[in-house]
Amino acid sequence: MKTVDVVVIGGGFAGVTAARDLQKRGFKVLVLEARDRLGGRTWSTDRNGFHVELGGTWIHWTQPFVWAEKERYGLEIQETPGCVAERVAIKVDGQVQELREDQLVEFVSGFEQFFAEAQQVWERPYDSHYNWPAIEQRDSLSVADRLASLDLTPLQRTSIGGFLEILSMNQPENASYLEMMRCWSLTGWNYSLFNDSAARYKLKRGTGALLQAMVSDGGFDVMLDTTVASVQQTADGVSVTTTTGEQLTAKRAVVTVPLNVLHSVEFDPPLKPVKVEASKLKHVGGGAKVFFEVEGDPGAVMTLSRSTDSALIGSFTYQRGEQRSVLAGFSLEPGALEKPVEYWQPVLEEFVPGIRLLSTFGHDWGDDALSQGSWCTYRPGTFVRFADELPKHDSNLYFASGDHGEGWRGFIEGAISSGSKTAVAVAASLNH
Numbered sequence: 001m002k003t004v005d006v007v008v009i010g011g012g013f014a015g016v017t018a019a020r021d022l023q024k025r026g027f028k029v030l031v032l033e034a035r036d037r038l039g040g041r042t043w044s045t046d047r048n049g050f051h052v053e054l055g056g057t058w059i060h061w062t063q064p065f066v067w068a069e070k071e072r073y074g075l076e077i078q079e080t081p082g083c084v085a086e087r088v089a090i091k092v093d094g095q096v097q098e099l100r101e102d103q104l105v106e107f108v109s110g111f112e113q114f115f116a117e118a119q120q121v122w123e124r125p126y127d128s129h130y131n132w133p134a135i136e137q138r139d140s141l142s143v144a145d146r147l148a149s150l151d152l153t154p155l156q157r158t159s160i161g162g163f164l165e166i167l168s169m170n171q172p173e174n175a176s177y178l179e180m181m182r183c184w185s186l187t188g189w190n191y192s193l194f195n196d197s198a199a200r201y202k203l204k205r206g207t208g209a210l211l212q213a214m215v216s217d218g219g220f221d222v223m224l225d226t227t228v229a230s231v232q233q234t235a236d237g238v239s240v241t242t243t244t245g246e247q248l249t250a251k252r253a254v255v256t257v258p259l260n261v262l263h264s265v266e267f268d269p270p271l272k273p274v275k276v277e278a279s280k281l282k283h284v285g286g287g288a289k290v291f292f293e294v295e296g297d298p299g300a301v302m303t304l305s306r307s308t309d310s311a312l313i314g315s316f317t318y319q320r321g322e323q324r325s326v327l328a329g330f331s332l333e334p335g336a337l338e339k340p341v342e343y344w345q346p347v348l349e350e351f352v353p354g355i356r357l358l359s360t361f362g363h364d365w366g367d368d369a370l371s372q373g374s375w376c377t378y379r380p381g382t383f384v385r386f387a388d389e390l391p392k393h394d395s396n397l398y399f400a401s402g403d404h405g406e407g408w409r410g411f412i413e414g415a416i417s418s419g420s421k422t423a424v425a426v427a428a429s430l431n432h
């Protein structure tokens with residue numbers, strides 16, 4: 001039976017960060033990862049001759065932990081052409097129109113109206129308790145509730161609705177208004193930063209390059225293709241059993257499996273009911289990121305729509321080439337990744353006339369047993385109950401994930417900050 005100081009369950013950014021930081025503090029760390037690769041919901045890979053990110057992609061300097069990692073390892077960034085688009089096509093009232101310069105004020109002021117109270121509610125977006133009564137009061141509200149309470153123009157209604165459907169990866173009635181306000185506040189209550197932090201800057205050599213830098217620097221042990229079935233707390237630590245019956249012991253375990261998957265691991269004693277409830281209820285981040293390989297160069301384009309008006313809620317040029325280019329798109333349509341080119345061609349062409357679609361590709365994170373969803377968005381009415389509870393440790397079990405905690409929850413940033421903070425807590429507990 002293998003024995004280490006700390007076993008980390010799951011090798012996404014939260015797990016890799018926790019493992020690196022703990023190993024560097026002198027502890028012997030082992031990461032157990034169910035997949036045949038590290039990275040979890042980030043996945044840098046080559047498809048159809050393009051270097052793409054099938055999962056988490058964009059980072060920004062308003063995200064302190066991930067930006068520090070990028071700087072620390074000297075990694076370069078690359079702009080996403082469609083995020084600073086020459087042409088923005090929006091479907092308003094059933095008609096695709098090009099956003100004109102004279103409509104920009106109307107466009108941005110819609111977001112400002114939608115988020116008018118964000119500065120008061122989330123004056124400190126890393127500390128929900130700073131104005132807890134305001135958070136409690138709005139916990140039950142959805143994006144749809146907020147939209148319904150405002151007198152917006154059709155252009156504003158579509159642009160906010162479409163943008164927030166992408167940001168939450170669900171319909172407005174299923175996404176928490178508080179969550180969206182938190183993101184707006186994290187970017188300084190400013191549309192330009194809000195837009196850029198969502199999709200402008202990606203790592204030139206991919207999230208895989210950052211992950212590799214952290215793994216090499218950390219020097220911890222990794223076992224891939226190793227799925228944890230159960231975790232038992234013992235008098236002086238934990239005993240972990242894999243699905244193939246292997247056992248190992250450690251003084252502490254850091255559990256980083258996604259929120260939507262947590263309930264599938266058996267814990268003895270059982271996890272606190274609130275953790276199990278949150279995991280079974282699931283966060284609502286679903287949908288699909290669909291890559292569109294197209295002929296020639298469509299230019300720097302962005303498209304936006306409500307899911308009620310198009311299978312494509314948004315897309316933008318991801319990589320340009322003379323012969324072939326690729327757009328990254330987002331869809332809430334069930335089975336979006338299985339639909340053939342013939343299905344997507346007219347959908348895309350409605351926004352970008354004359355475009356010729358060659359292929360589509362992506363990864364279905366909702367159908368993936370090890371993620372069961374895309375990025376984390378709380379449903380309305382769950383923040384107050386879950387936000388503080390999910391990161392809490394339980395004796396020798398510690399929890400780190402991009403799916404919980406304050407600040408940039410639901411992002412790579414959230415995973416790194418959570419992994420890093422958890423490593424400090426675990427180290428402190430072991431040094432006593």
Ligand SMILES: Cc1cc2nc3c(=O)[nH]c(=O)nc-3n(C[C@H](O)[C@H](O)[C@H](O)COP(=O)(O)OP(=O)(O)OC[C@H]3O[C@@H](n4cnc5c(N)ncnc54)[C@H](O)[C@@H]3O)c2cc1C
Pocket residue numbers: 009010011012013014015032033034035038039040041042054055056057058059198226227228229256257258261265288289365370371373374375376400401402403410411412413414415
């Ligand atoms: C399509 C998509 C697009 C995204 N876009 C962005 C973006 O542009 N920018 C951004 O910042 N974020 C983005 N995100 C979110 C970001 O990728 C995640 O928030 C972050 O990567 C989560 O990291 P994590 O370590 O918490 O979880 P994960 O990366 O999910 O890591 C958890 C690991 O646990 C493993 N695991 C699960 N069960 C077991 C088990 N029983 N035993 C062992 N291992 C197990 C999983 O295989 C996985 O590797 C996106 C996510 C998706 C899916």
